[in-house]
Amino acid sequence: MAADFAGKRVAVLGAGKMGGILLKALLDKGLLSPKATCATVAHEDRARCLTEKLGVPVGTDNLAAVRGADIIFVCVKPQVVQEVMEQIRPNVSPNQLIISVAASVATNQIEKALAGEVPVIRAMPNTPCVLGVGMTAFCKGRFAKPQHAEMASALFSVVGRTVVVDEKHMDAVTGLSASGPAYIYIILESLAEAGVKVGLPRDIATLLAAQTTLGAATVVLETGDHPALLKDAVTTPAGCTIDGIMELEEGKLRVTLIKAVVKAAQRAKELAYS
Numbered sequence: 001m002a003a004d005f006a007g008k009r010v011a012v013l014g015a016g017k018m019g020g021i022l023l024k025a026l027l028d029k030g031l032l033s034p035k036a037t038c039a040t041v042a043h044e045d046r047a048r049c050l051t052e053k054l055g056v057p058v059g060t061d062n063l064a065a066v067r068g069a070d071i072i073f074v075c076v077k078p079q080v081v082q083e084v085m086e087q088i089r090p091n092v093s094p095n096q097l098i099i100s101v102a103a104s105v106a107t108n109q110i111e112k113a114l115a116g117e118v119p120v121i122r123a124m125p126n127t128p129c130v131l132g133v134g135m136t137a138f139c140k141g142r143f144a145k146p147q148h149a150e151m152a153s154a155l156f157s158v159v160g161r162t163v164v165v166d167e168k169h170m171d172a173v174t175g176l177s178a179s180g181p182a183y184i185y186i187i188l189e190s191l192a193e194a195g196v197k198v199g200l201p202r203d204i205a206t207l208l209a210a211q212t213t214l215g216a217a218t219v220v221l222e223t224g225d226h227p228a229l230l231k232d233a234v235t236t237p238a239g240c241t242i243d244g245i246m247e248l249e250e251g252k253l254r255v256t257l258i259k260a261v262v263k264a265a266q267r268a269k270e271l272a273y274s
């Protein structure tokens, strides 16, 4: 049975980059009603600015924001989650659902900070959610039931693809798909720069690089074929691509990307404690 959000009251704690993206996307897609949605930030001036921009009440009082909310998104920095959980504890009950997107913070840390058997979903979205092409992996806490996972899936499906993972994989997800857009932007920027180097106007080079990245990713997603096989199909014997690939191998592109994800995943383990 599909999750029904009609009449659901939602509070977004920490409407910064990620909280703001989710809030705006869910409002724009009509999944949330502006009348039943509110948010918080740390600074009064930002709260005023966002209230005007988003058309929902944005304040700085977390405890007031969660009163009567059915779903509470926790989108503050990992280091602030404990403090915010302690603030909202008096107004949180097992009838509400907490969805935390904070890197590094385990579901049991949130459960412990709240009273009673509160259902918690830990999710890791990424910034392309802004255009509905995001990737969100999530896991359930101890007290979350299948209907809570269904709700999270329905919410995050509106802003992209979703996948359920074991909680032990959440830091790896952070290092790969949450940090990943930054890696891809660097690769894209470099390809565009390369286009300029070989004589293309910058706007055309950027278009070629971006559409090629999108096209290759779409083929992997749609066919399910192994990327290595797809790469082989581009690589004509004694052609141009193999010369390009040799440069990539010499520049250690693969190992560099692997090390980038490993480092980011390691950092994700520490964030909540730094």
Ligand SMILES: NC(=O)c1ccc[n+]([C@@H]2O[C@H](COP(=O)([O-])OP(=O)(O)OC[C@H]3O[C@@H](n4cnc5c(N)ncnc54)[C@H](OP(=O)(O)O)[C@@H]3O)[C@@H](O)[C@H]2O)c1
Binding pocket: 013, 014, 015, 016, 017, 018, 019, 040, 041, 042, 043, 044, 046, 047, 060, 062, 075, 076, 077, 078, 080, 084, 101, 102, 103, 124, 125, 126, 127, 178
């Ligand atoms: N950015 C990403 O790509 C990404 C991806 C996946 C998950 N996440 C997770 O999303 C969370 C937020 O990251 P972000 O990049 O969106 O950071 P951000 O832009 O700095 O947003 C944090 C927001 O929290 C607000 N805030 C700080 N203390 C608060 C408090 N005590 N009560 C209520 N609001 C408070 C800040 O308010 P002010 O605006 O007034 O300072 C800000 O709006 C992190 O836990 C991160 O791990 C981020």
